[in-house]
Amino acid sequence: MTTRHGKVRWRLRRSGKKDVMLPGEPHTAEFDEAYQNAVLGRPAPVVQMPGSASPRSLKAAYRLLKKTDEWLALDDKSSTRYQQTIERILSMPAGGKMMLGDGPVEDLKRSHVKSILSAFRDTPHMERIVLICLRKLIMVAIDEEWIEVDPTYKMTRNPQTDGHKAWPLEIMAKYEARWEVGTRQRTAYALALWLGNRVSDITRLRWDHQTTKHIAADGEIHTVDGFEFVQFKGRKRGKKLFLPMTPMLDRELAPLSRDTETVLVSSRGGAYTDGSLSTRMADWCRDAGIEPGYTMHGLRKALGVKLAEADASTRQLMEILGHKNIAYAELYSREASQTRLAVKAMEKVTKIEEARSSRKFRS
Structure with a gap:
């Protein structure tokens, strides 16, 4: 038979049986x-075609994973990171x-899992992500009853990090x-510090998010201005916050002008x-003579420290910070309590030692 593209293909036809397409040309080894x-x-x-996945293989699990609600709900940054990591694992x-x-x-x-993880031992954070990705594939296999x-x-x-x-x-x-008040450099800093927002929320904060609430507290009605918005977490719906x-x-x-949208x-x-703001903050810090390592997220953390020191x-x-995991919030409280208790304890020691020294000099 001749295809519509002009290519000749050979087909074996037998009465009562299914037609069979024959590869190659007659009298070649493949054809015969x-x-x-x-x-x-x-x-x-069975010929394994490039990019195909064997049944019940890790590659087949990966294909199913990308169709799950969990995967589709990931933000672009996370899905790209997991995709690159999984494809790296599959190609080992x-x-x-x-x-x-x-x-x-x-x-x-x-x-085998330990052997795979050992290949990433020199980069603990990557080793952790690899384990997360393997677990995602395995959960698909369990769900499919493989x-x-x-x-x-x-x-x-869990790599140790500050x-x-x-x-x-x-x-x-x-x-x-x-950076003076009113500059974009100062505004970015102030939003991160006094709202405790993530970068993704700062870039999306609009003037129409500003609102007034009437809150009952201590037997009185208080009128409070603030910003009300839903945290941005990619395709997932974040927590609604009023700050x-x-x-x-x-x-x-x-x-600042109120004529702008954001x-x-x-x-x-x-x-x-999100990415450009993080990069610009690094530039602004350098221009201010600040050593590398102080980020937008560090300002969010600074507010957490201030709140904890104020006995929040x-x-x-x-x-305030929009944490769902109580462990993160408790970390600020523990650090602030440790500092406060340590200072008070050493003040007591100092007072005792000073009193002891003064008695020694008098004698």
Whole structure:
């Protein structure tokens, strides 16, 4: 037969049997083998096409994972990171010409998982992400009933890190001395510090988010101005927050025009992207003579420290910073309590030692 593209293809037709397409040209090894298989009723050999996935393999689990609600709800940054990591895992050698992604999930043992993780031991954060990605693939396999046991059960990889540095008072003073109130550099700083917002919320904060609430407290009705918005978390719906307008933030925003859509406006007159704002903050800190390492998220952390030092409860910390995990909020409280208790304890020791020294000199 001749296709519509002018290509000649050969087909074996037999009465009462299904037609069989024959590859190649007559009298070639490929053609003759396919012809003999068809005549004798032998199944044609299965050819693994590039990019295809073997049944119940890690690669097949990955294909199913990308169709799940969990995956579709990821923001672009997370999905890209997980995709790159999973594809790197699947392409790892597994003996011969086989790659890890070609093997059945049921053959993946705990020892294999440890071996995979060991390849990333020099970068603890990457090792943790690899474990997260493997677990996602395994959960798909369990959900599909390909396996019953999770080989990553109770495995943890939690690298020790101090995370983003909270801005101390001297660094804040340095930044404020360089950038005046009313500049975009100062506005970005003030929004991060006095609202405790993530970068993704700062770039999207609009003037129409500003509202007034009437709140009953201590037997009285209080009128409170602030911003009300839903946290941005990619495709997932974040938590709805109302954050009061403190006098500190009110002074910072007072010179700004209300004719723009977003509170923070770039030099081009539009909103910043999350990535560009983080990059610009690094530039602004450098221009202020501040050493690298102080970030927008560090200002959010600085507010957490201030709240904890003011004896804010764990619940209050969670509501202001938008944390769902109580462990994050408790971290601020513990650090502030440790500092406060240590100072008070050493003040007592100092007072005792000074009294002892004064008695010694008198004698």
